[in-house]
Amino acid sequence: MGAMDDFLPRPQSADVTPGSFALPAGAAVSGPFADAVRLPLAALDLIPGEDGPVRVVHEPRLGPEAYALEIGADGVRITAGDRAGAFYAAQTLRQLAGPAAFRSSSDGAELAYARIEDAPAYAWRGAHLDVARHFQPKREVLRFIDLIAAHKLNRLHLHLVDDQGWRVESPAYPLLHEVGSHRPQTDVSYYGEEPALDGTPHGGYYTRADLAEIGAYARARAVTVVPEIDVPGHATAILAAYPSLGSRAGESHAVMQEWGISRAILSPLPPTVEFLETVFDEVIGALGSTPYFHVGGDECVLDDWKASPEIAAYQASLGLAGVGELHAWFLRTLADSLAERGSRAVVWDEAFVSGKLRDDTVVMPWRGAGVGRRAAAAGHDVVMTPVFPLYFDYAEAASVEEPLAIGEAVTVADVAAFDPAVAPQVIGLQFQLWSERIPDGRTLDYRAWPRGCAAAEVAWAGNASADFPRRLSTHLERLTAFGVEYRPPAGPHPWQRGGAGPRRHRPGVVPVHDVVRHLDEMTHTPDSTRPS
């Protein structure tokens, strides 16, 4: 068992000295940002009030998200540059308070005397959650926000639509949530196998009030929700609801039951742009402040654009040379619309390869460091999101004991060894939880943690230090107290294994390094029509 001061992520400096201060439950917290300090310490139920043992001071000379934390005989003193800094000081304090502070209530905590100074290495410390392939109920999203915030992560990228589901109530286009939010069954076959449909319906969506709640809940925890409406590909669920937005006249669609890339694609014509602008207004209106908005742009099959005389005519009228340029123009148009609405666009790297991005568009190079470096060199802010080692839908081991994963292996050590600094314009990193094989909250826990702990260490501290494994070992006691069903370092619990049925993993079929090589090659072809 490690020490209570085995912080994770690692602070810039931490001196723990002999002696301790007893902080009782229900103690008073005073000063600015007191509300932000209370949230991580909910187990201790701090009350706003003067003359209490917890005092917060605003120090504007500290940078964004930075803080200092002192515990001495007089109690706790937090100095913060902004509300987020105060929130993170309280997260550090919670770690000092021991695992019990990660339960729903605590009688109080014995806090070691300490002086900690801290600030993040990267501004974008993200977690991506695909609620399209498998819906996660609101409570799982809120809990996931609690967990990422406890790791000082500050972005929740919510992948709200894909071929297999649409997840947001839309007053203007109600068939999106009425038709697009569910499928009659799901393919549980593995890569290269015959389709095997499970016969079990799946679905769900967030109401506008749910989205507002998620946005406010996240903001209170220093997390910015980055919604993604992935277009023009990955749009089968949209087309199932509104087939007229498609690129082939008269074609009907159904929400996809299988995984993989669909050739169905939204038309780039003005009605689609108008539709998406309405959707942007709805999502931004519900979420509240939305500084970033992801519009996807990945894995588009542009054959239907090529085949359509109407689209070809429109392309010609815009003076564009081919469907690759049309793809770029389409995403540029959406980014301009978002800019008018106060949101910066974020895209997957295909949109960068297509060209024509706005300068302020943020690029996520999922296909590797090479394309990330090129996007950075072109002047874009880059958030590193490479498949290796940040796609947590890959198994942690090439083992039949693992539960079903898309491939393997991405280990905690791989994540801890990751260096996102491929170029100065890299503003951070983000791990991805694609959910084709994450059907529920228990599996989400298993995939996200402890790899998410390693990602948080790199994002906050810049890298993982040699003592990361020791600190992680202490940290897992906190996650246990919180009730996180993480993957144990020695491998899955018997009930977390894949078994012999549809959840069994097939190691060796999709080795991650083969995927990585293939993806990197693709980024050298400036042709977004080639799906990966």
Add this chain to the structure above:
Amino acid sequence: MGAMDDFLPRPQSADVTPGSFALPAGAAVSGPFADAVRLPLAALDLIPGEDGPVRVVHEPRLGPEAYALEIGADGVRITAGDRAGAFYAAQTLRQLAGPAAFRSSSDGAELAYARIEDAPAYAWRGAHLDVARHFQPKREVLRFIDLIAAHKLNRLHLHLVDDQGWRVESPAYPLLHEVGSHRPQTDVSYYGEEPALDGTPHGGYYTRADLAEIGAYARARAVTVVPEIDVPGHATAILAAYPSLGSRAGESHAVMQEWGISRAILSPLPPTVEFLETVFDEVIGALGSTPYFHVGGDECVLDDWKASPEIAAYQASLGLAGVGELHAWFLRTLADSLAERGSRAVVWDEAFVSGKLRDDTVVMPWRGAGVGRRAAAAGHDVVMTPVFPLYFDYAEAASVEEPLAIGEAVTVADVAAFDPAVAPQVIGLQFQLWSERIPDGRTLDYRAWPRGCAAAEVAWAGNASADFPRRLSTHLERLTAFGVEYRPPAGPHPWQRGGAGPRRHRPGVVPVHDVVRHLDEMTHTPDSTRPS
């Protein structure tokens, strides 16, 4: 859309008058039980403090759990007989505050002027949750406590062990949680069909710290956790861990993968009693105050007791005439042990039919009102738990659209029409969530609500009034805000349906009224060896 004052459950008296009081978030609450008032109003983040708009007064002349609530120009005044009464006043206030008060935060609430006087009809207002057949992670249990407490229910009966799983960490007998807590797969065939194993491992258990947290969380919400260690039948998971406790020498066991009744049974010899007393100490020690402890006693196949010379000799040494009397003696011995530990025993009705119960043992007549009446006539406190209409593992409709259920139908209207008052000694009622076909939290929501709302109405108000359907309609808006995936009155959402695969329901195979008739007949045979 109904009025905010469509309370559920229905208070004894409620007068809502013109005018309203604006209660801001972060307002002060003063007086005794302020902590109990804050919990249901967490969205409003009330702060303990004098001179605030919410004042609590202790009035010992009010009975247990009773309260009065007044909202006027000066704010909110709560009068309560005890802490639970203050908690329930705040639950009523939350309903008056509107659906937003059921989300994670609120900017404040406009409270209609009102005067409400209220007290419960029944002392035992229970919900049973089977975490043995399918494990529910701690977070789902805590959320379920929030939900039952919001309905003024006050007992959580946790079915912690059955043939298919053991769910509590045991320091003295670690193989219980190491071996007994998981199974390699689960049978998804239906009654009368060939076995169909799903190939997917399942399991999990609560640590002692988890159990302590669950107990404290429940107590803070006026809920008493009633743990159940179901013996001597339904014990295959125990026998998988410690086969020496069995009744056939040298027989080994595995945690069951199928449903139905096992003939495996614990031996009644002294080592088993000693084992169970240690387990009682562990569970009570972890949970904290445990005024009631359920020891099961249901569905025992006593053939192995009959066949064992050692058990026969022990039975003779006790002067008992047969295995039925031995079954009664065994449960009586456990009840005596529990009494020494400060807990009253609770049993299923088979234990009453066997005879020899302690006078203070509480009886749960699951096999119908007839045996409940007889237990009451014999002087026992009785909690009504009949299959019809309180087994919520039955579908709400005999429809192939319903997700897989054990049989059908138990409707909301059936629950609302239920009259538990079969005898004066009936102290309350409890609905049961047997989980053979409740694999996850989403399904749990569907099965529990809104039938649980009707059970709460009857338990709190004594019966459901004619306006119950209208009030339920308003109440569902609150559950929607909370994020409850209840069964819509018009039938399941498309993604809640059973589909064509293993979750499809097979209506007509197990009609509940056939089951009820069969069970009632069995209660007339004082022979606990006959399984149902």
